[in-house]
Amino acid sequence: MTNPLVAAPADTVAGEVVLRLTDVVKTFPGVRALDGVQLEVRAGEVHCLLGQNGAGKSTLIKVLAGVHRPDSGEVEWRGEPASFANPQAAMRAGIATIYQELDLVEDLSVAENAFLGHEPRRLGFVRRGHMARRTRQILARLGHPEIPPGRLVRHLPAAGKQIVSMARALSHEARLIIMDEPSAVLAHDEVGNLFRIIRELTAQGIAVIYISHRLEEIREIGDRVTVLKDGRTTAANLPARATPTNDLVARMTGRTIEYVFPERPADETAGAELLRVDGLTRPGEFADVSLAVRAGEIVGIAGLVGSGRSELLETIYGARRAQAGTVRMGGRTLRPGSVGAAVRAGMGMAPEERKSQALLLGEPIYRNVTLATFGRYARLGFTDAGRERAEADRIADSLELRPRDIRRPVRTLSGGNQQKVVVGRWLLGDTRLLLLDEPTRGVDVGARAELYQVIRSLAARGVGVLLVSSEVPEVLGLADRVLVMREGRVVREAPAGEIDEDTVLDLVMAGSLMEGAPA
């Protein structure tokens, strides 16, 4: 492979290559989840996978675990081309996966979970004693001989459950163990124990693929790093300790791509104050957040996943109920925890997860466009389909929706066009404030520029916009004013022109990088 993005293998890893992925592609209807993934894992190494949400890590894991089959590309397992028809096949081949939400059966014992699906049997009867003995051996190997094999998994703490998951992997004689954010469920001192176990595993020649958002963990436990972005490998086999943080972040967030942002209007057009949030608090998510958005103003919130930004947006919108603080629209306090009140006050939101939070995938485009407004076109409760389609047509024209046929199910659209449908929904009716949560996630570059244009022209029409994005350039390029959030608090507020990307990144990542980030 002659690829400028792929660095030479780090010399620290001497083991033979057990897994090699070349140009792996996996598409789902409307989304290209993997778009050319390269990965090389050697025996006895801890290979870290880095990437933002939606970068394709989960899909990649599922391809390796036999849940999905790649559309094209090669998977080479221990020197031979491999294709796993199902999870059992992958497991039999020696690939075990420990998912973030541990897939244990809570009401079975530790031993039963460890040997689930391949219990040692004789004449159809499970050899319970034998199973318990072997489980005890495996637990000892993992450094946890104190866990009783007969204990119900339900009664174990999170760390103990993780040990059981690993015991299951070892019961299969796994040669490669994939760990999806194993530290996310652990307390700080338990992470050290996890690392000790991982080191013991790798010392036995087992390869580990380790996924985490916490960079300091990757530095501590990892040998090499592969970075994914938008379903592609943007860097492979970087040395985990020596690679500068800036370099890793740049490859994750893809700052190499230059986005074209619409120009800001020359004059200060921002009008009257539209939204005022005072002291908004939800314990564990964000605390004491105050902010304001004026009509015609785009306010951007920069922050990493887990900084509380999405939760903040949903709380302002009434989808979550604040423990303290107020949300006012045009001077009137909104009823907390009521989306209906927020919508009536003129708010609209494009949530983070388009498919699960915003769209009726099987319904036609026009019905998705009018989902929030069909009641307005109705008379005496009877919908006016002609008017709805006419309005949706208008929106489809102005957003240059492709394909243009508004009767197609929204499922058939690309990510960018689906996002246009969600944003377009709030162009109908009298939306005065638009909340956008990661509006360009999974949106290709062309559609991105169009969305930026749409957002800017909305502001020009006097709509206030509150934008959340983990892509710093997007926030800086689009917003008039920038708020930086870290660990649930606003740590900086500045006009977009007076703050630069490095400053924002420093603020966002101060302290431990990406701490507590869920997948």
Next chain:
Amino acid sequence: MSETTPTAAPERAAGLPAQSPPVDRAETAKSDAPARLSWWRGDGGEGARRNLGLLATLLVLVVIGILTRPDLYGNASWVWGNTLTILKLASVVGVVTVGMTFVIIGGGIDLSVGAIVALAGVWCTTVATQSYGAGGMIFSALTVGLAVGLVNGLLISYGRLVPFIATLAMMVAARGLAAEISDKQTQVSNDTFINGIASTNVLGIPLLVYILAAVVVAGWVLLNRTTFGRRTVAVGGNPEAARLAGINVRRHTLLLYGLSGLCCGIAAIMLTSQATSAQAAMANLYELDAIAAAIIGGTLLSGGRGTIVGSLLGVIIFSTITNLFAINGLSTEAQNMVKGGIIVAAVLVQQVQFGSLTQFLRRNRATSTT
């Protein structure tokens, strides 16, 4: 790396205008936008196609009838009379099924419908209620049905019980209450108007069939032409999306169960009229008939998709089978086995259609990438 990727991503092809020729349907839609849709199809060609399949199934059943009893089918007036018998047989369950269809499309299930019918029937035939005459009886049946449905709805939407559990509990409780009220006795209806509903024909067609037709038409309009119907599809298809679009999901869920209860109230009057009496054991297992009919009719058990016409055809298919066995003098046991088989077959057909659809998409993608 992008140059080395030999495949053209479909989403990018869709995103850039020049790359793929526009779909011809989109062209025609644009030329006469906004496009008019044929009224009988609504907006989903998929549902209409499934309904055609159900009609074909019905046709097969009729052909089986002709083949097994050519003597009867040779007589035109018998055929007409038999058709009315089938429709009359379908009428009570049909009314219940319309309500059930709404609940299932809205992402729920109502196991208590049979019990609600029994409770409403018993309530409206107590001596006290009968003293208010037919109007009082009808009013009480509808009110009881609606009220019990709303209790279901409250438990599910605001009490956050799983629909299966809440309505299972109601199924047991409502039958218990019906037995308590009736003192486990059969309550005879002495009201000539109520008793006359089932025996009245208008223009040669039983009044019960008109009632079914009215409920079906009302249900169709409600589902396809009103905001209530749109909310139902939204709430069942993606409750989170509905909520974030400003739809009051809880209130709508409450109303859906109320609607189902109301349909049970109507069915209670029809059934009481047919038997000229009511008892706690009446409408036994109607919940299963109604759920089965809706599923056969193409309503997705997970919510978000379904048609009233499909459900109606499902009910008629069921009563046609019953009729087929009756005219051939066969036992009800065999009948139930066939019905069970039909349910399985219907679900299998749905899966095959879905499977072939995904296969088709995959093949389509494969050809577009070469």
